[in-house]
Amino acid sequence: xxxxxxxxxxxxxxxxxxxxxxxxxxxxxxxxxxxxxxxxxxxxxxxxxxxxxxxxxxxxxxxxxxxxxxxxxxxxxxxxxxxxxxxxxxxxxxxxxxxxxxxxxxxxxxxxxxxxxxxxxxxxxxxxxxxxxxxxxxxxxxxxxxxxxxxxxxxxxxxxxxxxxxxxxxxxxxxxxxxxxxxxxxxxxxxxxxxxxxxxxxxxxxxxxxxxxxxxxxxxxxxxxxxxxxxxxxxxxxxxxxxxxxxxxxxxxxxxxxxxxxxxxxxxxxxxxxxxxxxxxxxxxxxxxxxxxxxxxxxxxxxxxxxxxxxxxxxxxxxxxxxxxxxxxxxxxxxxxxxxxxxxxxxxxxxxxxxx
Amino acid sequence: xxxxxxxxxxxxxxxxxxxxxxxxxxxxxxxxxxxxxxxxxxxxxxxxxxxxxxxxxxxxxxxxxxxxxxxxxxxxxxxxxxxxxxxxxxxxxxxxxxxxxxxxxxxxxxxxxxxxxxxxxxxxxxxxxxxxxxxxxxxxxxxxxxxxxxxxxxxxxxxxxxxxxxxxxxxxxxxxxxxxxxxxxxxxxxxxxxxxxxxxxxxxxxxxxxxxxxxxxxxxxxxxxxxxxxxxxxxxxxxxxxxxxxxxxxxxxxxxxxxxxxxxxxxxxxxxxxxxxxxxxxxxxxxxxxxxxxxxxxxxxxxxxxxxxxxxx
Numbered sequence: 001x002x003x004x005x006x007x008x009x010x011x012x013x014x015x016x017x018x019x020x021x022x023x024x025x026x027x028x029x030x031x032x033x034x035x036x037x038x039x040x041x042x043x044x045x046x047x048x049x050x051x052x053x054x055x056x057x058x059x060x061x062x063x064x065x066x067x068x069x070x071x072x073x074x075x076x077x078x079x080x081x082x083x084x085x086x087x088x089x090x091x092x093x094x095x096x097x098x099x100x101x102x103x104x105x106x107x108x109x110x111x112x113x114x115x116x117x118x119x120x121x122x123x124x125x126x127x128x129x130x131x132x133x134x135x136x137x138x139x140x141x142x143x144x145x146x147x148x149x150x151x152x153x154x155x156x157x158x159x160x161x162x163x164x165x166x167x168x169x170x171x172x173x174x175x176x177x178x179x180x181x182x183x184x185x186x187x188x189x190x191x192x193x194x195x196x197x198x199x200x201x202x203x204x205x206x207x208x209x210x211x212x213x214x215x216x217x218x219x220x221x222x223x224x225x226x227x228x229x230x231x232x233x234x235x236x237x238x239x240x241x242x243x244x245x246x247x248x249x250x251x252x253x254x255x256x257x258x259x260x261x262x263x264x265x266x267x268x269x270x271x272x273x274x275x276x277x278x279x280x281x282x283x284x285x286x287x288x289x290x291x292x293x294x295x296x297x298x299x300x301x302x303x304x305x306x307x308x309x310x311x312x313x314x315x316x317x318x319x320x321x322x323x324x325x326x327x328x329x330x331x332x333x334x335x336x337x338x339x340x341x342x343x344x345x346x347x348x349x350x351x352x353x354x355x356x
Numbered sequence: 357x358x359x360x361x362x363x364x365x366x367x368x369x370x371x372x373x374x375x376x377x378x379x380x381x382x383x384x385x386x387x388x389x390x391x392x393x394x395x396x397x398x399x400x401x402x403x404x405x406x407x408x409x410x411x412x413x414x415x416x417x418x419x420x421x422x423x424x425x426x427x428x429x430x431x432x433x434x435x436x437x438x439x440x441x442x443x444x445x446x447x448x449x450x451x452x453x454x455x456x457x458x459x460x461x462x463x464x465x466x467x468x469x470x471x472x473x474x475x476x477x478x479x480x481x482x483x484x485x486x487x488x489x490x491x492x493x494x495x496x497x498x499x500x501x502x503x504x505x506x507x508x509x510x511x512x513x514x515x516x517x518x519x520x521x522x523x524x525x526x527x528x529x530x531x532x533x534x535x536x537x538x539x540x541x542x543x544x545x546x547x548x549x550x551x552x553x554x555x556x557x558x559x560x561x562x563x564x565x566x567x568x569x570x571x572x573x574x575x576x577x578x579x580x581x582x583x584x585x586x587x588x589x590x591x592x593x594x595x596x597x598x599x600x601x602x603x604x605x606x607x608x609x610x611x612x613x614x615x616x617x618x619x620x621x622x623x624x625x626x627x628x629x630x631x632x633x634x635x636x637x638x639x640x641x642x643x644x645x646x647x648x649x650x651x652x653x654x655x656x657x658x659x660x661x662x663x664x665x666x667x668x669x
Contacts, residue, residue: 005461009447009454016449099445101411102506105434106462331413331427 006116064142072153084185087168090117092181104330152236160229163313170320173327199224232309362387368417377403379569392556393549395566401549409439438507442519444499463510477505497528517548587625593649
């Protein structure tokens with residue numbers, strides 16, 4: 001089976017540039033240094049409290065957990081910044097270099113052009129994620145994190161990269177200028193990562209049923225965060241919620257973990273149970289369960305959010321890829337929505353040939 | 357030559373907003389011909405070529421390329437057509453060989469055949485020595501030749517060349533003309549546009565003059581001249597003692613007009629087509645006139661173009 005020519009050429013060009021090795025080196029240095037700084041800060045924090053009580057945070061498991069969660073967030077954030085930057089130029093740069101017509105006139109189908117662009121950009125991003133994988137695995141040595149959790153976090157990061165990549169290629173295919181493509185792609189990244197959280201705040205604070213703004217664990221669904229990559233990552237790592245595991249109070253995932261617990265009809269008590277830290281394990285969190293339904297409240301009443309996120313992402317990938325393929329198709333396909341009336345500037349072109 | 361019609365372009369319209377780029381344009385291109393598409397900037401040459409090449413759609417009319425409708429079966433058209441736009445699309449960090457290899461792969465050339473195809477094309481356009489040169493570093497003339505090679509990667513029957521000589525120095529223009537002549541010998545149908553009419557003179561067998569979105573006139577170069585002028589200016593040189601005989605034959609049997617007899621030649625206008633000119637010459641020779649020279653004084657393309665489109669506004 002022949003490799004997609006666009007993918008083949010782009011990989012050759014991208015890795016032939018001197019920038020790629022430099023960027024990879026800087027990337028690994030940043031991720032490694034970041035993780036090491038967390039380790040140093042965690043140790044210093046623990047030593048300032050002694051090795052009891054809160055100081056037990058110093059246990060390697062807790063430290064490992066903190067390193068894992070913060071590094072996973074760093075990688076996800078980097079993906080949110082890097083993918084639009086890398087992929088938003090994919091098609092529009094062909095248009096500006098005047099090579100898009102040469103691709104269109106070839107035997108490549110529009111979806112092959114889009115697939116080549118998407119896969120070449122993702123190959124680059126995938127390398128970044130894979131290269132950071134060993135750094136993310138370091139906390140496993142310290143304990144507190146399972147290998148499965150690392151792969152869950154990386155998996156959601158990869159799905160997010162593909163989703164943002166396909167959005168960016170679509171933006172690139174429909175944009176007339178590089179600036180427009182980049183701006184459009186970053187707007188979408190912002191909407192997914194931050195916009196959904198803003199809507200969540202409004203959802204939680206303003207439209208709680210029964211006027212219970214910020215209220216208790218009523219088991220209601222938080223639809224706004226379904227597309228959110230951070231929440232999906234926490235969900236993939238933590239759900240199903242269990243009393244002695246799943247969320248570690250005081251770590252970055254706690255906030256989202258609390259959200260996840262709420263939608264299952266549970267609430268995090270809001271304290272740090274010292275007793276639960278011996279052995280520390282993955283625990284340290286205390287749930288005060290407020291069952292709102294029948295049966296064991298620890299059973300999931302709702303499926304994990306990450307599955308919903310992945311489904312939404314797959315729909316986004318499908319739709320944006322289809323739109324991108326339409327945007328690079330030549331001759332241009334018929335408009336999906338036709339204007340009903342002619343504008344003042346001139347009549348709508350007639351399609352008399354359709355009946356010829 | 358003239359094996360049949362390969363491109364039919366009937367009553368085609370194309371609008372950009374309220375501006376009609378093409379307005380009921382009709383053009384027929386014969387297989388194996390070299391057709392020059394002449395017209396001022398904005399006349400609709402590039403739009404016509406892009407519609408034929410299946411790059412853009414049309415708002416009305418009928419187009420067939422080798423029997424395929426570019427809108428309904430663009431891939432069928434693209435398998436027949438090689439298109440060279442009026443710009444050279446550059447990829448960074450690629451050498452000439454890789455550039456052609458990429459487009460050969462994109463055009464469906466099998467991976468095993470590609471090295472041979474690329475080598476042959478580089479030889480055809482005389483860029484063998486630049487096979488490993490960065491395409492960005494090539495001169496404009498070399499880029500045009502590489503672009504022509506790119507258009508040929510899938511061995512198309514029809515070549516569409518949009519302003520191929522634009523921006524080339526005289527040497528590169530001569531080289532390009534030789535290449536196009538070579539393509540004609542390979543029995544390719546060539547549609548070539550230019551607003552430098554001298555570039556097309558001498559290499560085109562057919563002409564289509566486009567103005568304001570319409571094809572004003574089309575046909576063989578000769579027929580267009582005859583249609584416009586009604587007759588062709590011919591100069592006959594022959595021995596002085598035979599000029600009187602020749603004059604008599606021409607007046608009686610050829611329909612020649614405006615005869616001017618000089619010391620060693622006769623200038624005249626002969627009505628009809630190229631075949632009619634050939635018949636007159638054959639008649640003279642058959643009657644024993646020793647024809648030293650039979651020179652057809654053609655009006656230049658620029659003269660024809662101005663005659664058809666009028667002076668610019």
